[in-house]
Amino acid sequence: MFKQHLAGVTGFDAYLILSLLIFLLFFIGIAVRLFFFDKKEIEYLKNIPLDKNFDN
Amino acid sequence: MEQTTVLTAPMAAKEMIEKRVEQFEYDNTSVRNFGLATLIFGLVGMLVGLTVALQLVFPVLNFDLPYTTFGRIRPLHTNAIIFAFVGNGIFAGIYYSLQRVCRTRMYSDNLSKIHFWGWQLIILSAAITLPLGITTSKEYAELEWPIDIAIALIWVVFGINLIGTIIKRREKHIYVAAWFYIATFVTVAILHIFNSFAFPVSFLKSYSVYAGVQDALVQWWYGHNAVAFFLTTPFLGMMYYFLPKMANRPIYSYKLSILHFWTLIFLYIWAGPHHLLYSSLPDWVQSLGVVFSVMLIAPSWGGMINGLLTLRGAWDKVSEDVTLKFMVVSLTAYGMATFEGPLLSLKSINAIAHFTDWVVAHVHVGALGFNGFMLFAIAYWLVPRLYNTNLYSKSLASVHFWLGTLGILFYAIPMYWAGFMQGLMWQEFTPEGVLRYPNFLETVTRVIPLYAARSVGGTFYLAGFLVMLYNLAKTAQKGSFLANEKTEATVYTKIDHKGEYWHKVFENRPILLMISSLIVVSIGGLVQIIPTLLIKSNIPTIASVQPYTPLELEGRDLYIKEGCNNCHSQMIRPFRSETERYGTYSKSGEYIYDHPFLWGSKRTGPDLMRQGGKYPHAWHYFHLRESTSMSPGSIMPNYAWLLENELDISNTQAKMKVMKSLGVPYSDTRINNARNELKEQADAITANLKAEKIEVKPDREIIALIAYLQRLGTDVKKE
Numbered sequence: 001m002f003k004q005h006l007a008g009v010t011g012f013d014a015y016l017i018l019s020l021l022i023f024l025l026f027f028i029g030i031a032v033r034l035f036f037f038d039k040k041e042i043e044y045l046k047n048i049p050l051d052k053n054f055d056n
Numbered sequence: 057m058e059q060t061t062v063l064t065a066p067m068a069a070k071e072m073i074e075k076r077v078e079q080f081e082y083d084n085t086s087v088r089n090f091g092l093a094t095l096i097f098g099l100v101g102m103l104v105g106l107t108v109a110l111q112l113v114f115p116v117l118n119f120d121l122p123y124t125t126f127g128r129i130r131p132l133h134t135n136a137i138i139f140a141f142v143g144n145g146i147f148a149g150i151y152y153s154l155q156r157v158c159r160t161r162m163y164s165d166n167l168s169k170i171h172f173w174g175w176q177l178i179i180l181s182a183a184i185t186l187p188l189g190i191t192t193s194k195e196y197a198e199l200e201w202p203i204d205i206a207i208a209l210i211w212v213v214f215g216i217n218l219i220g221t222i223i224k225r226r227e228k229h230i231y232v233a234a235w236f237y238i239a240t241f242v243t244v245a246i247l248h249i250f251n252s253f254a255f256p257v258s259f260l261k262s263y264s265v266y267a268g269v270q271d272a273l274v275q276w277w278y279g280h281n282a283v284a285f286f287l288t289t290p291f292l293g294m295m296y297y298f299l300p301k302m303a304n305r306p307i308y309s310y311k312l313s314i315l316h317f318w319t320l321i322f323l324y325i326w327a328g329p330h331h332l333l334y335s336s337l338p339d340w341v342q343s344l345g346v347v348f349s350v351m352l353i354a355p356s357w358g359g360m361i362n363g364l365l366t367l368r369g370a371w372d373k374v375s376e377d378v379t380l381k382f383m384v385v386s387l388t389a390y391g392m393a394t395f396e397g398p399l400l401s402l403k404s405i406n407a408i409a410h411f412t413d414w415v416v417a418h419v420h421v422g423a424l425g426f427n428g429f430m431l432f433a434i435a436y437w438l439v440p441r442l443y444n445t446n447l448y449s450k451s452l453a454s455v456h457f458w459l460g461t462l463g464i465l466f467y468a469i470p471m472y473w474a475g476f477m478q479g480l481m482w483q484e485f486t487p488e489g490v491l492r493y494p495n496f497l498e499t500v501t502r503v504i505p506l507y508a509a510r511s512v513g514g515t516f517y518l519a520g521f522l523v524m525l526y527n528l529a530k531t532a533q534k535g536s537f538l539a540n541e542k543t544e545a546t547v548y549t550k551i552d553h554k555g556e557y558w559h560k561v562f563e564n565r566p567i568l569l570m571i572s573s574l575i576v577v578s579i580g581g582l583v584q585i586i587p588t589l590l591i592k593s594n595i596p597t598i599a600s601v602q603p604y605t606p607l608e609l610e611g612r613d614l615y616i617k618e619g620c621n622n623c624h625s626q627m628i629r630p631f632r633s634e635t636e637r638y639g640t641y642s643k644s645g646e647y648i649y650d651h652p653f654l655w656g657s658k659r660t661g662p663d664l665m666r667q668g669g670k671y672p673h674a675w676h677y678f679h680l681r682e683s684t685s686m687s688p689g690s691i692m693p694n695y696a697w698l699l700e701n702e703l704d705i706s707n708t709q710a711k712m713k714v715m716k717s718l719g720v721p722y723s724d725t726r727i728n729n730a731r732n733e734l735k736e737q738a739d740a741i742t743a744n745l746k747a748e749k750i751e752v753k754p755d756r757e758i759i760a761l762i763a764y765l766q767r768l769g770t771d772v773k774k775e
Contacts (some may be wrong), residue, residue: 023351027319030315031315048231
């Protein structure tokens, strides 16, 4: 059963393309989300190690 | 989608919720303890490294003792550097930085202690078992099953402490450094567990549940991602904390840090098969490995560039501040190693570089440059702060910097040269169409001067390290240790998630972050590994390939015990230069009974895949007793004790039973009759040796090893 399954996809080009597609979608998702990131928040996040966010 | 107003800015939030200032203390003791362990094991690991390097120049340094031979202590070196030096180093860095970005003490002091002492005990057990030859043979996963279980438990302790700290944080947001730490924890856990699946034979012996090609795939999925998630992600996390601290300016781009975080962890997990190009692994898996390895350069360089650009406009600071100098070289080395990685995974380059010292150079640019230098930078920055004082001597730190940098160069350049030269020599044909260097040993003796040069580089690096130890000890001496550092933080209670973007909710939740990293890193693993494991037809069976005889099985275990696989491969690639030298190329069906696989990753000696029948028994007898007697100038260690030691057959039947349960077709009658079968084969070999005037008892270890060597690769010849 598995064998027949495999025969159709030898070389596994389909696998490769599928994997790249998954990655592409993933990447676009993150990029889009970053594009809409709040500027002030980024400033805040950036400064976390530097203790500048706190008055103390 | 309609836009809603976002209450993300703390200014806005502050007005809505209660604000309170809390006082608490950071735990510096765990940081100091892990730091101290880093320095001690760094010294040990480098000393062992220098020893193995010198053994390849002066084989007498194997001392003709089992415990100190190359095959056994090369894993000691790699384990000491990776898990003891770098491992303790990342724990020190994480424990320090995590508390500060979360503005809280570590979740539990007790867990911190268990984590620390547990990890040191694991290191101790590795330091004892590896020289004794107790090993699984899988690279960077050599430790036997009880230790593997201990590692898993202690790793979970670390994980609880890590996640617990992030959960109880006073800082609303999770800084990107912590993201990297979470991904480290999650992925290393999965890698370790899946690669360590083994069936115990006895307390200190087990067989991998995977065989041959599958075992190789799982192993390098592990091996490559150990590089990614033990040697890279924690370091990037530390970079995102310590670099801004050292330079006193925020990271260049926070968005870039997030983008490269997700792409890095996504892509890395696919790249493992580039360790197995031209092997018997199915082609599609190899292609996936190549494509994703090449893509990996983008997120890797994203991290490096983000680090280096943080210093833009502050280069005057770099020239004055030695910690920043270490940091810059570290990031540069990271950039070089991650540029070279994709190159090495291109098939044409891999064909030359694989199995040579090129790879050794590559990892040392990473280990000495990226990992080592970043840990040094952190040490110089941290120790004065932990001891509430200034660094004892800036000029000594400069001396260390130059010794270290020269050390890396003197190490890497000869090794690149050696690798390139030897790779080409293996492939070179005369105009008449025969191998120019038919004698493998000749390609070895030509690179030995470069091995000597490499040892000089290593010595420089070690000398610099010693200078640092002195400097840090003096620094500690003049200060006083701040075990609990008082601090305070503003706390906002009742944080309302309503009206926030999904990503905000997402980012505020460490558990969710943990699960998402888990999913992201699982995709690549699943796509590659599941089909390879499930689909039998990935491995065409070869009728003539039969299980090992009991004696050969014992011989194979001696091969594993002595770590012969650290110098010898068992994987003939389908090139004319290899088939000419070694015989028919390797097929995946030949390895179906190999629990674990023994393909090796470095050819310091020739491939042994088709060793069977190449030489008479007597040749092996003399060669193992004293390699130079058969191969003048050889750098292979002598294994004279194999002639003396009695073969331990107390577990032979248990071993066969385990193999049987793993799918090796041993019948019950054969298992019951194992001792007789073993004795018969041993007697035959002994008789053959006797005809060559060699007197040896049939129950010695060498007989089993000869039986195994003579079996290697012979099955397909029967077809």
